């Protein structure tokens with residue numbers, strides 16, 4: 001019986017316009033809509049459920065207590081997750097170091113065989129959340145995983161490399177995996193099933209220890225892309241334009 | 256005096272044998288019918304009582320007068336003749352039985368005597384000929400002209416039970432009719448009654464046998480009579496087990512048909528949709544058994560026409576076969592009906608509109624889709640659309656805060672119905688609000704309303720997709736969620752009438768939302784404009800002088816019967832309307848309905864929208880293809896491009912013409 005824990009990260013929905021807050025060094029998240037990190041953490045949940053369906057076990061999904069977390073957790077329950085945990089703390093301003101430390105303390109208590117999380121998020125592009133979590137749990141980490149399987153008592157994972165190369169490796173559990181893609185795209189859960197899950201399952205709330213924000217780089221300034229240079233339009237008849245073009249090329253020294 | 260000599264030339268033993276056989280036949284028949292009825296009763300309950308006289312009237316018009324069947328000349332006439340011929344022969348036989356076995360046996364008199372008898376003979380003799388003609392037409396059609404809709408029936412283990420059954424029925428009916436005539440002819444040949452001339456067909460046949468002479472003819476008569484009687488009993492006994500059963504199941508299905516608005520889909524009767532056949536209601540099971548495999552639905556189905564592996568006829572046949580399969584592990588989903596088939600349907604309802612058995616195809620398809628949705632068997636694009644609808648209330652995946660972005664810069668600004676009372680609450684809909692190519696049309700709609708001096712407002716961010724197509728995809732939970740949110744927003748506004756841009760929205764608001772008895776007046780914008788024109792509130796300043804054709808949106812026309820309002824508007828705007836061959840309740844769907852617009856496109860022969868554009872382009876001098884549904888604008892503009900018809904025809908929303916003519 002495998003004890004699978006999925007750390008489901010939430011991200012601000014990019015459908016809403018992003019604004020910078022008054023400090024000029026962070027996003028203004030007052031009106032942000034928090035949703036599951038669809039590209040990766042949703043796959044981590046799916047992979048956990050697939051593994052459970054295939055090899056048995058329990059799936060515990062843990063999410064930070066942001067608005068939208070209930071939705072993520074109940075949807076996971078509708079897919080087949082057994083235990084739902086919401087971790088309370090002020091996560092909206094936390095960095096990955098703090099998040100990893102906070103969650104590792106809680107996850108340790110579950111004594112999981114494997115921990116799955118999304119390999120990246122748009123607010124964690126270098127994908128440090130997974131490795132930091134592994135570090136703080138003292139467990140091995142494999143990222144960019146696109147398939148896991150338990151066969152003959154061995155735990156095998158598939159890892160994707162650029163250029164379409166795939167490696168298969170045997171991993172000694174417990175370990176942390178950064179999921180790139182589940183073996184199947186995340187399934188659709190009908191609204192009626194989510195509503196059902198809201199009635200039949202419950203979310204346990206846990207408190208994270210005080211966030212330790214140390215170790216992260218400090219952001220000096222955050223800003224919308226600024227147009228550094230603008231394009232110059234060459235106008236006129238085709239002859240004039242080509243003449244200008246030639247002059248321009250000469251000026252630039254390419255002709 | 257003319258009198259019916261029942262059992263002339265029939266020895267006593269044969270007469271007795273006939274009664275014994277009749278008893279046996281009755282037993283088999285009752286067993287068979289019981290078997291069927293018990294099967295229906297395995298379905299879930301569904302209320303179909305009430306409206307007694309309306310139901311009886313359906314029987315009169317659709318069974319006795321065969322209205323819908325007669326919509327098509329050849330098959331209509333063919334069926335009409337067989338139906339009435341057989342009915343009269345059956346009544347004749349019943350009368351003869353009463354005459355002999357009741358009145359004569361118990362009361363010692365016969366009523367088939369004198370002129371009554373002559374009339375009886377004449378009617379039966381001539382109407383029998385109707386059957387012969389009808390059967391001839393049927394055999395010729397099925398086996399010589401072979402229209403596609405009577406070919407390629409679904410099989411079970413490679414046996415086409417349907418084709419076999421059809422052949423059996425035609426053969427038996429032909430056999431019983433011809434042997435009947437032969438018996439009659441031989442009887443006349445021997446007895447040569449004075450009134451023989453009143454049986455013209457019988458007399459004509461008798462002429463052929465006169466030369467044989469008496470004893471031979473008497474023996475022959477006995478033999479043919481025996482064959483005739485035997486085949487009659489075989490037919491009767493086999494009736495509940497063959498296609499002939501439609502004599503009962505189809506009228507029953509017509510009697511029990513839904514008298515609710517066509518646009519009101521039933522909520523799921525089994526949680527999680529229909530997974531196995533017992534989760535259909537008894538009425539749906541009756542639907543499957545009422546299907547006569549006539550193929551009319553297939554002929555009008557856009558999904559079938561565009562080359563998908565799907566035909567409503569086939570699904571009905573397969574479902575019917577499945578009801579009777581012994582438990583063999585074949586599952587309804589996957590083995591009997593595939594997900595691809597179920598997703599092909601655009602819910603256009605063209606099939607139900609022509610089905611002579613009044614089968615509700617869409618209802619059953621949606622019930623099965625509901626199961627697919629709960630199982631998560633949806634394609635990626637549909638999944639994305641549903642997820643967006645759940646999260647943002649629109650299929651475009653845009654923020655609900657952007658819903659009214661199209662209003663920016665409009666002067667005067669459109670009223671916010673949440674903040675001030677309005678007379679007309681305009682439910683704009685997703686496509687009209689978010690689709691970039693439609694925003695121009697939507698703004699023109701607003702301007703037309705403004706220029707007509709309408710006191711109207713919109714829901715701004717509070718509007719959600721109405722859920723009409725979400726429901727038809729089978730996502731009932733999401734539909735409920737969307738409907739609840741819309742109803743909640745609407746309940747906080749003061750307004751008198753709701754007007755919609757989208758016929759799909761119109762349908763569900765009007766027919767499906769839970770208004771709890773307080774349903775406001777709900778109009779499609781074409782109905783509203785039509786009203787404004789006839790009341791003089793909206794005036795045109797010029798005549799457009801355009802030759803146009805008009806496409807009836809399924810959810811406006813077939814679903815809600817709005818055919819005339821858009822046509823009157825076109826007329827008032829000075830357009831000359833040239834109808835496409837398939838118009839009104841026969842309009843050919845654009846292919847977007849029932850959530851198909853959100854799904855991945857499967858390769859097929861040609862898209863329904865493209866076929867439709869070709870139909871319009873073929874009209875003489877028509878340069879404008881007018882639609883009254885935002886989805887149609889996108890579907891047909893696309894189809895005009897893919898068919899390379901840009902120089903021939905342009906697609907316009909009706910509102911654009913109104914705007915031009917104002």
Ligand code: SF4
Nearest residue numbers: 556600601603604606
């Ligand atoms: S509703 Fe339309 S698409 Fe669906 S089966 Fe009937 S005719 Fe075909």
Ligand code: SF4
Nearest residue numbers: 546547549550552610
């Ligand atoms: S469903 Fe109706 S139209 Fe289609 S084949 Fe059966 S009886 Fe004919």
